[in-house]
Amino acid sequence: MAAGVVWVALKGHPLGVTRHHCSVGGPMGMLRAVCPHGPPWYPRVRYGTPWVPIPSPHRSLRFHPRSAPSHSAGAMVVLRAGLCPGLTEEMIQLLRANNIRTVVDFVSSDLEDVAQSCSLSYKLGPAAGCGAVHWGGDGAGRSTGQRKDTGVPQHCGQRVPRPQAARLLPRLHRGVHCLPTLPDAPGPGGGQGGAGLAIMMQLARELKTLAKEFSVAVVVTNQVTRDSSTGALKSALGRSWSFVPSTRVLLQGRAVPWEDGAAPHTACLAKSPRQPTGMQVQLDIGSDAVQEQRPVTPTP
Amino acid sequence: MGDAFRRAESGTQLLARLEGRSSLKNLEPNLFAEEGSPVHGDVIEFHGPEGTGKTEMLYHLVARCIIPKSGGGLEVEVMFIDTDYHFDMLRLVTILEHRLEQSTEEMMKRCLGRLFLVNCNSSTQLLLTLYSLENMFCTHPSLCLLILDSISAFYWIDRSNGGESLNSQEMNLKKCANFLEKLVREHHLVLFATTQSIMQKSTNSAEGFFPLKLQSEIDADYRPYLCKSWQQMVTHRIFFSKQFNSGNSTGFTLVSCHLKKKHVAKRSFSIAECGVQF
Numbered sequence: 381m382a383a384g385v386v387w388v389a390l391k392g393h394p395l396g397v398t399r400h401h402c403s404v405g406g407p408m409g410m411l412r413a414v415c416p417h418g419p420p421w422y423p424r425v426r427y428g429t430p431w432v433p434i435p436s437p438h439r440s441l442r443f444h445p446r447s448a449p450s451h452s453a454g455a456m457v458v459l460r461a462g463l464c465p466g467l468t469e470e471m472i473q474l475l476r477a478n479n480i481r482t483v484v485d486f487v488s489s490d491l492e493d494v495a496q497s498c499s500l501s502y503k504l505g506p507a508a509g510c511g512a513v514h515w516g517g518d519g520a521g522r523s524t525g526q527r528k529d530t531g532v533p534q535h536c537g538q539r540v541p542r543p544q545a546a547r548l549l550p551r552l553h554r555g556v557h558c559l560p561t562l563p564d565a566p567g568p569g570g571g572q573g574g575a576g577l578a579i580m581m582q583l584a585r586e587l588k589t590l591a592k593e594f595s596v597a598v599v600v601t602n603q604v605t606r607d608s609s610t611g612a613l614k615s616a617l618g619r620s621w622s623f624v625p626s627t628r629v630l631l632q633g634r635a636v637p638w639e640d641g642a643a644p645h646t647a648c649l650a651k652s653p654r655q656p657t658g659m660q661v662q663l664d665i666g667s668d669a670v671q672e673q674r675p676v677t678p679t680p
Numbered sequence: 681m682g683d684a685f686r687r688a689e690s691g692t693q694l695l696a697r698l699e700g701r702s703s704l705k706n707l708e709p710n711l712f713a714e715e716g717s718p719v720h721g722d723v724i725e726f727h728g729p730e731g732t733g734k735t736e737m738l739y740h741l742v743a744r745c746i747i748p749k750s751g752g753g754l755e756v757e758v759m760f761i762d763t764d765y766h767f768d769m770l771r772l773v774t775i776l777e778h779r780l781e782q783s784t785e786e787m788m789k790r791c792l793g794r795l796f797l798v799n800c801n802s803s804t805q806l807l808l809t810l811y812s813l814e815n816m817f818c819t820h821p822s823l824c825l826l827i828l829d830s831i832s833a834f835y836w837i838d839r840s841n842g843g844e845s846l847n848s849q850e851m852n853l854k855k856c857a858n859f860l861e862k863l864v865r866e867h868h869l870v871l872f873a874t875t876q877s878i879m880q881k882s883t884n885s886a887e888g889f890f891p892l893k894l895q896s897e898i899d900a901d902y903r904p905y906l907c908k909s910w911q912q913m914v915t916h917r918i919f920f921s922k923q924f925n926s927g928n929s930t931g932f933t934l935v936s937c938h939l940k941k942k943h944v945a946k947r948s949f950s951i952a953e954c955g956v957q958f
Contacts, residue, residue, distance in 0.1 A: 484804065484807060575840050578836045578837050578839065579840075580836075581837055585837075588764065589765070589801070591765070619730075619876075619880075620878045623878075651730075653768045654770060654771050656953075
C-alpha cells in the first residue's frame with residue numbers, strides 16, 4: 381500500500397464536492413438544478429418527465445447478507461391467497477397441482493394452458509398475473525404498489541422510505557454523505573463461490589440506492605494498489621468493485637510529510653460520467669480546512 | 681374454450697406484427713464488421729473493463745435513435761433497462777443538446793418521450809419486469825431497440841443466493857436470457873447488452889474463439905462467465921478497451937466480432953462532450 385495515497389469515489393458531483401453543493405430535489409430536481417460550477421456541464425432548461433418507470437423501485441435488498449433471502453423458495457415470492465384479488469386458496473391449490481408455486485412460475489407459464497387446466501377464468505388469469513407481477517415486483521413479497529390493469533405499465537406505488545436506509549441516515553439533509561474506509565472485502569473465497577464479493581456487491585447496491593433515492597452524493601474511500609502486470613495504480617477491492625463508482629478521484633500526498641516545499645497534495649479526476657478525466661487541483665491541507673488551490677495543468 | 685383460443689393474438693399484436701419495425705441498419709455502421717447490421721433479431725454484447733466507454737456508446741445509440749429524422753436520427757423508440765443505477769440523464773441531455781440544431785425544450789421533450797427507462801435491482805425483478813414489458817412491445821410498434829445495462833450486474837449476488845448448485849445459481853439469468861430471446865424474436869427487436877469484465881482471462885480461454893491471424897491483434901481479456909443460454913444467443917460481441925497512447929486520455933478501441941461468420945473489425949473512437957466520435 382503506497383503511503384499517503386488514497387482513492388476517493390464520488391457519486392454524481394464534480395471535484396471539490398465539499399465546497400460545492402448542488403441543490404437537488406429528487407431525480408427531476410437534478411434536471412432543474414443549476415450547478416454552481418455553471419455551464420456547460422448542466423442543462424439550464426427545465427424538462428418534463430421523460431420516462432415511465434416500470435415497475436416501482438425494488439425494496440428487497442437486505443443490508444445484512446446473513447438475513448438475505450435463501451435461494452429458491454425464499455428468493456421468489458410463493459403464491460398465497462390474497463396476494464391479489466381473485467387469488468383464492470382454491471386457486472392456489474389448483475395452481476400447485478399444475479406445478480405453479482411462485483409468482484415467477486405463474487408469470488412465465490402459458491396463461492392459456494393454465495386457464496384450461498386450472499379452469500381459471502381467462503379474464504381473471506392475465507389480470508391476476510399482472511396484479512401478481514406488480515405486487516411481487518421486488519421479488520420479496522413486500523407490497524410495492526397497487527394493482528394496475530394490463531396496458532401501458534405505469535409507475536406503481538409510492539416511494540416508501542426503506543427502513544435500512546432510514547436507519548443509516550436518520551436525519552436526512554441534502555448534501556454529501558461520507559463513509560469511512562471500506563472494509564477489506566475477501567476475494568472470491570474458496571468453495572463459497574464469492575460470498576465475500578456478494579456482500580460487497582450488496583453493499584454497493586445499497587449505496588447506489590441511497591444516492592439515487594435520497595438524492596445525496598455518496599463518498600467512499602478506498603485504498604490504492606499497483607497492478608501486478610503493468611505496475612499502474614489501480615483502486616483496491618478488485619475488478620467487481622471498480623465498476624461501482626461513477627466518479628473516481630485520486631488523492632496523492634507528499635512523499636515525505638515533514639518536508640516543506642515538496643510536492644503538495646493533489647486531487648486528480650480519474651473517472652467521471654460527465655467530464656473529461658485528467659484535471660487536477662492542488663490541495664492545501666491546513667490545520668483548519670482543506671483549501672483548493674488553483675488547478676494544475678494535467679500531466680499526460 | 682377450444683382450439684379457437686390457442687395462439688390467439690390481440691388486434692394490437694396483429695397490427696404490430698404486420699406493420700413491422702423500422703430498420704436499424706444505419707444505427708452505427710462503425711460498430712459492426714459487416715454492412716447492413718444490425719438486423720432484427722441481433723443480440724449484441726458490449727464487453728470490457730470499467731471506464732472503457734460502454735455506457736457512453738449506449739448513450740450514443742440512444743441519441744441516434746430518439747433524434748427525429750429531420751435532425752439526422754432514426755426517430756424510433758428505445759427501452760433502456762438499467763440494472764446498476766448507471767444511467768445519467770444529465771449526460772444524455774448534454775449529448776442531445778450538442779447533436780440537435782435547435783435544442784428547444786419542446787424538441788427535447790419529444791426526443792426524451794421516445795425513451796423508456798426502467799431500473800431493476802435483482803435478477804428476479806429483471807425477470808418479472810421483462811414479462812410485464814411484453815405488452816409494451818405490442819402496443820409500441822416503433823419500439824425497436826432494447827438496451828440492458830448491464831446483464832452481469834447480479835452475477836455475484838445470484839451466485840451467493842443460489843446455494844451450492846450452479847444450476848440454481850444461474851437459474852434466474854437463464855430464464856431472463858430465454859425470455860429475452862423470445863422477446864427479440866417475436867417482436868423483431870435488436871438487443872444491446874453490456875457485460876463487465878469481472879473475471880481474469882484464464883490461460884487457455886479464447887482458444888478457437890478468434891481466427892488465428894487476428895488473435896495477436898485482439899488483446900481481449902475475455903473469459904465467458906455468464907450462463908450458456910446467454911452465450912448462445914449473442915450474435916455479435918464487441919470488446920472495449922482504452923488506448924494507451926501517452927497524452928491521449930480520451931482514446932478508446934473497440935473490436936467487433938460477428939460470432940457466426942467470424943468477421944472481426946477494429947475501430948478507434950474518442951469521447952467528447954457531444955458523445956462518442958469515430
